[in-house]
Structures are given as structure tokens and as C-alpha cells.
Amino acid sequence: MTTTTAPLSVPSPSPRLPARRWWPLAAAVLLTAVGLLTATGVDWPTALSVDLSSPLSSTSDWIIDNRDSHPLFLYFLGHISNAVVFSVRAVYLLLLALGWAGVTVAAAVIAWRAAGIRIGLSTAAAFAVCGLLGMWVPTMQTLALMVVAVAASLALGALLGLAAGLSDRTFRALRPVLDTMQVLPAFAYLLPVVLVFGIGVPAAVLATVVYAAPPMARLTALGLREADPTVLEAVDSLGATARQRLLTARLPLARRQLLLGVNQTVMMALSMAVIASVIGAGGLGDRVYQALASVDVGAALAAGIPIVLLAIVLDRTATAEREERDGRGWPAWLLAAALTAAVAVAARLSGALSWPTSWHLAIAEPVNTAVDWMTDHLYTGVPVIGGTADWAAAFTGWVLDPVRSGLQALPWWGLLLLVGALALLVGTWRTALTAVLAMAAIGVLGVWDASLDTLSQVLAAVAVTLVLGFAVSIAAARSARVERWLRPVLDVFQTMPQFVYLIPVVALFGVGRAPAVAAAVVYALPAVVRITTQGLRGVDPVALESARSLGATGWQQLRQVQIPLARPALLLAVNQAVVLVLAVVIIGGLVGGGALGYDVVFGLAQGDLATGLVAGAAIVCLGLMLDRVTQPTSSKEA
Amino acid sequence: MPRRIVSMAAAGLLLLATGCGAADMTVQSSPFAAAEGSKTVTLSQQSWVGAQANTAVAKYLLEHELGYRVDTVQVDEVPAWDALSQGRVDAIMEDWGHPEQEQRYIEDKGLITRGGDVGVTGHIGWYVPTYFAKAHPDVTDWRNLDKYADQLRTAESGGKGQLLDGSPSYVTNDKALVKNLKLDYQVVFAGSEAAQITQIKQFAKEKKPFLTYWYKPQWLFEKVPMTEVKLPAYKEGCDADPDKVACAYPHTPLQKFLNTDFAQNGGEAAALLKNFHWSEEHQNEVSLMIADQKLSPDEAAEKWVKANEPIWRKWLPKK
Numbered sequence: 026m027t028t029t030t031a032p033l034s035v036p037s038p039s040p041r042l043p044a045r046r047w048w049p050l051a052a053a054v055l056l057t058a059v060g061l062l063t064a065t066g067v068d069w070p071t072a073l074s075v076d077l078s079s080p081l082s083s084t085s086d087w088i089i090d091n092r093d094s095h096p097l098f099l100y101f102l103g104h105i106s107n108a109v110v111f112s113v114r115a116v117y118l119l120l121l122a123l124g125w126a127g128v129t130v131a132a133a134v135i136a137w138r139a140a141g142i143r144i145g146l147s148t149a150a151a152f153a154v155c156g157l158l159g160m161w162v163p164t165m166q167t168l169a170l171m172v173v174a175v176a177a178s179l180a181l182g183a184l185l186g187l188a189a190g191l192s193d194r195t196f197r198a199l200r201p202v203l204d205t206m207q208v209l210p211a212f213a214y215l216l217p218v219v220l221v222f223g224i225g226v227p228a229a230v231l232a233t234v235v236y237a238a239p240p241m242a243r244l245t246a247l248g249l250r251e252a253d254p255t256v257l258e259a260v261d262s263l264g265a266t267a268r269q270r271l272l273t274a275r276l277p278l279a280r281r282q283l284l285l286g287v288n289q290t291v292m293m294a295l296s297m298a299v300i301a302s303v304i305g306a307g308g309l310g311d312r313v314y315q316a317l318a319s320v321d322v323g324a325a326l327a328a329g330i331p332i333v334l335l336a337i338v339l340d341r342t343a344t345a346e347r348e349e350r351d352g353r354g355w356p357a358w359l360l361a362a363a364l365t366a367a368v369a370v371a372a373r374l375s376g377a378l379s380w381p382t383s384w385h386l387a388i389a390e391p392v393n394t395a396v397d398w399m400t401d402h403l404y405t406g407v408p409v410i411g412g413t414a415d416w417a418a419a420f421t422g423w424v425l426d427p428v429r430s431g432l433q434a435l436p437w438w439g440l441l442l443l444v445g446a447l448a449l450l451v452g453t454w455r456t457a458l459t460a461v462l463a464m465a466a467i468g469v470l471g472v473w474d475a476s477l478d479t480l481s482q483v484l485a486a487v488a489v490t491l492v493l494g495f496a497v498s499i500a501a502a503r504s505a506r507v508e509r510w511l512r513p514v515l516d517v518f519q520t521m522p523q524f525v526y527l528i529p530v531v532a533l534f535g536v537g538r539a540p541a542v543a544a545a546v547v548y549a550l551p552a553v554v555r556i557t558t559q560g561l562r563g564v565d566p567v568a569l570e571s572a573r574s575l576g577a578t579g580w581q582q583l584r585q586v587q588i589p590l591a592r593p594a595l596l597l598a599v600n601q602a603v604v605l606v607l608a609v610v611i612i613g614g615l616v617g618g619g620a621l622g623y624d625v626v627f628g629l630a631q632g633d634l635a636t637g638l639v640a641g642a643a644i645v646c647l648g649l650m651l652d653r654v655t656q657p658t659s660s661k662e663a
Numbered sequence: 664m665p666r667r668i669v670s671m672a673a674a675g676l677l678l679l680a681t682g683c684g685a686a687d688m689t690v691q692s693s694p695f696a697a698a699e700g701s702k703t704v705t706l707s708q709q710s711w712v713g714a715q716a717n718t719a720v721a722k723y724l725l726e727h728e729l730g731y732r733v734d735t736v737q738v739d740e741v742p743a744w745d746a747l748s749q750g751r752v753d754a755i756m757e758d759w760g761h762p763e764q765e766q767r768y769i770e771d772k773g774l775i776t777r778g779g780d781v782g783v784t785g786h787i788g789w790y791v792p793t794y795f796a797k798a799h800p801d802v803t804d805w806r807n808l809d810k811y812a813d814q815l816r817t818a819e820s821g822g823k824g825q826l827l828d829g830s831p832s833y834v835t836n837d838k839a840l841v842k843n844l845k846l847d848y849q850v851v852f853a854g855s856e857a858a859q860i861t862q863i864k865q866f867a868k869e870k871k872p873f874l875t876y877w878y879k880p881q882w883l884f885e886k887v888p889m890t891e892v893k894l895p896a897y898k899e900g901c902d903a904d905p906d907k908v909a910c911a912y913p914h915t916p917l918q919k920f921l922n923t924d925f926a927q928n929g930g931e932a933a934a935l936l937k938n939f940h941w942s943e944e945h946q947n948e949v950s951l952m953i954a955d956q957k958l959s960p961d962e963a964a965e966k967w968v969k970a971n972e973p974i975w976r977k978w979l980p981k982k
Contacts, residue, residue: 320954535818617852
């Protein structure tokens with residue numbers, strides 16, 4: 026249940042890098058050292074940068090002035106916007122008409138039909154908890170928005186994926202676009218969408234679609250392209266038409282990838298539901314955001330829990346194995362629909378459409394007390410280990426500051442060389458070129474220094490994530506009990522809206538870059554733990570057995586068999602850590618991380634396209650660069 | 664050909680739904696509005712608690728005295744102006760002055776109408792905790808701030824004293840002020856008001872000194888007493904050039920703003936929102952219930968409304 030990307034195609038293991046790959050790195054290091062001694066200017070030269078602020082502000086003014094008169098808005102965008110409002114409203118009214126009992130029963134029955142009785146019961150429980158927490162109406166608003174956004178994302182993604190899966194040319198054109206979208210942080214979509222569509226639900230739905238459709242497109246295309254050629258050959262020899270071939274062979278063969286695509290899209294849409302509250306999406310995200318304003322962790326948690334529950338239920342339903350479905354088919358679904366209708370009518374007749382307020386459970390108060398206690402006792406002066414505030418100060422002074430000043434002291438061309446050399450080390454000439462160009466683009470945008478500040482925070486957060494993540498995964502891979510105990514914890518941390526833990530993080534670490542790093546680690550850790558644990562567990566049991574029979578100790582097995590064999594998974598974990606940490610850089614801006622994250626938040630808050638969009642673009646460039654530097658690509662694939 | 668029929672029907676439905684002509688999305692309401700078929704008003708919910716108090720009390724009166732259904736949407740200040748001009752929200756209940764937007768949306772386009780004073784005067788300034796000001800009385804003059812810079816140093820302020828700033832959506836000249844007054848300070852942006860308040864409370868718990876950007880009226884003063892640091896006096900126009908500001912922030916009478924269409928056709932709701940006028944103490948009373956006693960805004964508003972009937976009676980439209 027990764028909220029961003031799943032292992033798409035785990036690269037085949039290439040045990041050792043060819044020796045010649047090392048020379049570019051050595052050369053870059055040497056050149057940079059020489060540069061440091063001789064260079065006069067280390068900053069990006071101003072002559073090479075472009076100031077985009079005046080064209081961007083005039084674009085923004087033009088849109089505001091023409092929004093109610095220009096045909097582009099009246100005859101195209103306006104219809105899109107109205108269609109979104111119309112569909113969200115339709116779904117919302119339907120949910121309200123079903124009443125709480127109807128919705129709960131419908132959801133439970135669907136989950137039961139799709140994934141079995143246990144998931145069905147958990148779904149019913151999850152919806153009941155949403156009601157208990159007093160979040161029924163916001164939950165329905167979020168659900169209505171999600172249903173429309175997910176349906177649109179799936180349709181759009183499947184169409185694009187179908188086109189790319191069947192035509193090589195489309196695939197080649199689409200692939201770099203989809204690759205780029207995968208490293209785009211969710212916040213980066215908000216500003217341009219808001220400018221065109223204004224604050225509100227249409228903007229939120231469209232930002233969600235743009236964010237959540239790419240994984241569906243990608244996985245559909247990959248699924249169609251990876252179909253076993255011998256099966257297709259056989260279908261062809263039976264004289265099937267192109268359409269029959271697609272419907273009877275290629276799509277069924279790609280089922281696993283398609284399901285994974287659906288799952289990814291749902292998860293990403295849900296994570297966007299909260300972020301979109303910044304632009305007036307309403308619903309649960311808005312409740313979390315409002316609680317943040319009165320510094321009320323308990324209230325934020327009360328709105329955050331329904332999001333976590335929705336995510337877990339949807340994920341379990343979408344990924345469940347559906348083997349025993351055959352033979353039941355339509356009658357069972359009809360029965361389910363009838364049951365739902367009966368309950369809804371019963372609820373309506375008894376006048377119990379909205380969740381009764383006397384059934385509310387107030388959790389805000391005890392949660393706040395607990396958080397206060399925790400921060401009081403951990404903040405500072407804990408014997409021997411010091412308090413969290415002391416750690417934060419030490420981390421800032423000893424890690425963040427040196428890394429930042431180190432990066433900023435490097436001459437700009439030295440850094441470009443270094444990036445190119447590193448990318449060449451794990452990838453190909455092409456990935457190296459992309460990485461260098463992305464880095465250069467940051468300089469051209471004129472945000473070189475701020476980007477290096479952000480980069481230093483990202484590097485520090487990735488390092489902490491990897492150290493913690495690998496330690497936890499080794500424990501989880503060695504003990505099934507630890508893994509079982511870990512799974513719900515990881516689920517919660519991965520789906521909990523980041524807004525919820527902003528206040529505790531500040532209360533523990535103070536304002537600054539240290540809490541930003543802490544928030545990033547909390548967010549990225551689950552994916553890293555998951556991928557690494559799977560990698561370590563997936564090691565061929567024969568290899569382990571033979572190592573054991575040779576008398577290797579547990580530690581030797583881990584070091585000499587498991588880790589080398591799990592190398593592709595470990596590299597993937599590094600890549601994911603980088604992408605995920607970067608995705609929360611903007612959240613870091615909300616707790617004093619400064620640099621690019623703050624600029625994006627500033628741009629959104631002030632409607633300042635020039636600052637926000639440029640910083641957003643720089644984050645995207647950083648993401649591309651880091652992704653290419655850490656993404657192992659075998660040369661045959663490129 | 665059932666599939667073709669289905670797809671044609673779907674296309675037809677979509678066309679019906681969207682209408683075939685022009686669609687002006689600048690006049691479009693929220694899909695969650697008026698769900699129970701009633702008259703709805705949408706209020707902009709701003710992130711600071713003082714504004715939440717205005718909104719909560721207005722909402723309570725609209726719902727319980729006039730029978731409206733009220734939706735609130737939380738938006739930052741500048742985007743809220745944009746939303747107000749489009750009618751996505753009907754009213755902003757507290758604004759701290761946005762000359763550029765006033766020019767564009769009120770004078771030029773006429774999409775927004777002034778709704779009068781809130782009755783509260785806002786003031787931004789630099790503050791130190793009162794326990795620190797008592798121990799060092801001369802810290803309350805900006806000329807002496809440099810003396811205390813090393814006591815106010817943090818890991819983030821890079822060897823200088825820390826001046827804590829908050830949300831990026833608030834009006835601030837602090838970077839220019841520090842530069843133009845040649846102070847040995849570094850502005851550290853907390854990035855959100857929640858982070859800033861949490862940090863201030865944490866400092867106060869340990870009785871540590873700090874210097875922060877803050878504003879009045881604000882409920883936090885009741886929890887953490889703070890004393891203002893005197894900056895060079897404010898004169899009309901001294902903050903005209905944002906890069907050259909070297910004076911204190913003005914005292915701003917806070918304003919309400921209404922969407923023009925709503926102001927003209929909004930009936931009793933618009934009349935009530937225009938009449939809404941209370942004092943700093945009233946606002947703080949409600950704010951404190953929300954932020955400190957952790958009552959929900961609705962509960963806090965209910966409590967205040969029950970206890971202060973003579974005040975809000977005057978706001979109700981005459982029948």
C-alpha cells in the first residue's frame with residue numbers, strides 16, 4: 026500500500042558495476058577539488074538565469090481578468106468545472122439519501138462480495154467509527170469527491186494506458202511524461218489549477234485526477250506490453266480479430282497490473298483529498314486543516330482517523346485475491362443492492378438519516394492531554410539521552426548546517442559534474458544527461474541557493490530514513506511476529522494526513538529544519554521498510570538453505586546472502602525514500618523548513634504565481650535529478 | 664449495437680447536464696451547498712482564531728435566528744478574495760487590509776462590496792514574553808535589541824538572534840525591518856501559525872526568552888503574556904515601499920467584505936452580516952473558548968450568544 030509508486034519492474038540484479046564506470050566519478054571529484062581551490066564564483070552565474078516573475082504575474086492577471094468573459098473559459102473549462110460540480114453533487118446527494126445505515130451496509134456488502142467476509146465486517150466497523158467520531162458528513166463529502174475523482178482518474182488513466190500499451194509510438198511519447206509526474210509532489214499541482222478554476226471542489230477534483238491518473242496509465246501500459254508473446258501467438262493462430270485479442274487475451278493477462286493500478290490510483294487520490302483542503306475541497310481534509318489552525322491535535326486526529334480507515338479498507342478491498350468469485354455473479358450483486366435499498370428505506374422511514382449526535386465519542390480531549398504530557402516530558406532535560414529539542418539542535422548544528430554549507434560552497438559546475446558522474450554510476454548516459462539538465466534548470470530558474478538548502482534537508486532525511494528503515498526491516502525479515510505487528514503501524518503512518526502530526530513534531534523538535542526532516546522521515550519510513558522487508562524475505566530459500574548447511578551464522582547469512590541477493594529491492598528502497606522525502610518538502614515548509622517548501626506555501630497563500638510556480642518547478646527538477654541518480658536502469662531497458 | 668446506444672445516451676446526458684451554451688464558472692456554488700434544500704450562505708473561514716470567532720457567531724445566528732444553512736470553507740487570505748469575487752464564498756468576516764485586491768475587485772470590477780467595520784482594531788508588532796521584559800525592561804525598545812541577540816539565538820538563526828515569524832499568508836515587513844534598522848537578527852519563518860504558536864508555548868513553558876512577530880487581538884496573550892517592543896513610530900505612508908520600511912505596523916480597523924451579488928440579493932443574511940459589529944473583548948471571549956478550552960466553534964458561539972443577547976439583537980434585520 027504505497028501511497029506513491031509501487032515496484033514497477035524490479036530491475037534485474039547486476040552484481041557488480043563494471044570498473045570503467047568509476048572513472049567519471051573520480052574525474053568529477055578531482056575537477057571539483059581543483060575548482061574549489063581556484064574558483065572565484067560558486068553561485069550560479071546571474072547571466073545564465075531567466076527571471077520569470079513578470080511573465081508569470083501577467084499571465085496570472087490575464088486569467089483573473091478574462092475568467093468570466095474569454096471563450097476558452099466559457100465554452101471549455103467552464104463546462105468541465107460544471108460537470109465536476111454536477112457529478113460530485115449527485116454522488117453526495119445519493120450518499121445523504123442512503124443515510125448512514127444505508128451507506129454502511131452498501132460499503133460492507135461491496136467489500137464482502139469483493140474481498141470476503143472479514144474485510145466486509147471491517148468496512149462496516151470503519152464506517153461506524155467515522156460516525157462515532159462525529160465525522161459523518163465530512164466523510165460523505167470526502168467520499169463523494171473521491172468517487173468522482175477516482176472514476177475520472179481510472180477512465181483517463183486506462184485510456185492513456187491502452188493507447189500506450191497498443192502503440193509503440195504513444196508509449197515512447199508518454200513514458201517520460203508519466204515518469205516525471207511520478208516524482209511531482211502533490212502540492213505542486215495546486216497553484217496552477219487554482220489559478221484557472223478558482224478555490225473549490227472543481228479545482229480539488231482536477232488536481233486529484235492529474236495526480237492520481239498517471240499510475241493507472243503506467244501500469245495499464247506495462248501490463249499490456251508485458252503479456253506473454255506465446256499466448257498472444259496462440260490467440261492469433263485461432264483467428265481472433267484485434268478486438269477479440271484485446272478483450273480475451275491481453276486485458277485478462279494484464280489483470281494483476283490493472284488491479285495494482287486501481288489500488289495505486291485510489292491511494293494517491295485519498296492522500297490528495299487532504300492536501301486539496303488547502304484549496305477549499307471541504308470534507309475531512311478541511312476538518313484536519315481547521316484543527317491545525319487552533320493547534321488542536323486531538324481534533325485533527327478525529328478527522329484523520331476516518332481517512333486512515335477509508336484508505337485501509339479501500340486498499341484491502343482492492344488488493345484482495347478474488348478467486349472464489351466465479352459462479353456467484355449477478356444474483357449475489359442484486360441481492361446486495363436489494364439489501365442496501367431495504368436498509369436505506371428502513372432508515373428513512375424511521376427518520377434516522379443523519380448520524381445521531383448522542384452517539385458521538387469525544388477523543389480530542391484525551392489525545393491532547395496525552396500529546397501535552399509527551400512533549401512536556403520529552404522536550405528537554407531527559408537524563409542521559411537529552412531531550413528531543415536538544416537532539417534537534419544537535420542535528421541542525423552537526424548535520425544539516427555542514428551539509429548545506431558544503432553544498433553551497435561547491436562551485437555550480439562542480440555540482441553538475443558530480444550529479445552527472447553519480448547518475449552515470451548507476452544508470453546510463455541518458456539518465457545522466459537528464460539528471461544534469463534537471464540540475465541546470467534549477468540554476469536557470471534562479472533558485473540555486475534555496476534549492477541546495479532543500480537538497481541538504483532531503484539528503485539528511487533520506488539518510489536517517491534508510492538507517493532506521495533498514496534496521497527495522499532486518500528485524501521484520503527475521504521474525505514473522507514483528508512483521509505482523511508492524512503491518513498496521515505502517516498502514517497508519519503511510520495514510521495518516523501529514524497535517525495531523527505537524528503540531529506534535531514542532532512541540533518535540535521546535536521550529537526549523539529539524540522538524541521538517543522528522544516529518545519527512547515519518548512519511549517515507551513505511552514504504553522503505555515494506556520494500557526492504559519484502560526484498561530480504563523474497564531471497565531464494567535454496568540459497569539461504571545452502572548457506573545454512575555450510576554453517577553460516579545468522580549474521581553471516583544476512584550479510585553475505587540476503588543483502589547481496591536483495592540488492593535490487595534495496596536500491597528501489599533508496600529510490601523510494603528519495604521520492605517520498607521530496608514529496609513532503611512542502612509540508613516541511615509549514616514547520617520552518619524554509620527554502621523551496623516555504624516558497625511554494627507562500628505562493629499558494631499569497632496567490633503569487635511567480636514565487637510558487639518557480640519553487641514548485643525547482644522541486645520537480647530536484648526530484649527528477651535525485652530519481653535519475655538513484656534509479657538503477659539496465660542498459661538494455663533504455 | 665447496445666454499446667453505441669449506451670454511449671450516445673451518456674453523451675447526451677452529459678450535454679444536458681452541462682448545457683450547450685456558455686458556462687461561466689465564476690458564478691458557481693459548492694456541490695455541498697444547500698443539501699437539504701434550504702437557503703445557504705458560505706462564509707470564508709480564516710485560519711486565525713479571532714476570525715473563526717466572528718465566523719462562528721455569525722454562523723450560529725444565521726442558522727438559529729434566521730434559519731439559513733451555513734457552510735464554511737477554510738482558505739488563505741488572498742485566495743479568499745478571489746473566491747469572494749467569484750461567489751464561491753459569500754462573505755469574509757475579518758480582513759486586515761489588502762489594498763491591491765481592494766483596487767482590483769472593488770474599484771475596478773465591482774464584484775465585491777464593503778461590509779463595514781468588525782468593531783475590532785488589529786495591530787501587528789514585535790513581542791517579547793512579559794517575564795523577559797520584566798527582568799530586562801530596556802528590551803522593549805528596538806535600539807536595545809542587539810544587546811540581547813545572543814540570548815535569543817537558536818539553531819536556525821545562524822549566529823544571530825531569532826525573530827520568529829509565522830504563516831506566509833500574513834502581512835509582514837520583518838525582513839526589510841531587520842535590514843533597514845541594521846539589527847543583529849535573523850527572521851525565521853515558522854511556516855504556519857500552528858507551528859509558531861506551538862513554539863511560543865514551548866518557550867514559555869521553560870521561561871526562555873524569545874522575540875516574535877505577533878498581532879492583537881489574539882487569544883494567546885491570555886496564555887502567554889507578551890509585551891510589545893517599540894519600533895520607530897508609524898507615520899502615514901512610511902510603509903509605502905516594502906523594501907525601505909523602517910517603521911512600526913499601523914493600527915488597522917478590521918473590515919468585512921461581501922460578494923456584491925450576495926450583498927444586493929442576500930436578503931436577511933446579507934443584512935445581518937453587514938450589521939455584525941462587536942468589540943475586542945467579545946471576540947477574545949469566543950476565541951479563548953475555541954483555542955484554549957477546545958470547545959468547537961459552534962459550541963463556543965452558542966455559549967456566547969446565550970449570554971450576550973442585547974448585543975446581537977441589534978444586528979438582526981428589522982422585520
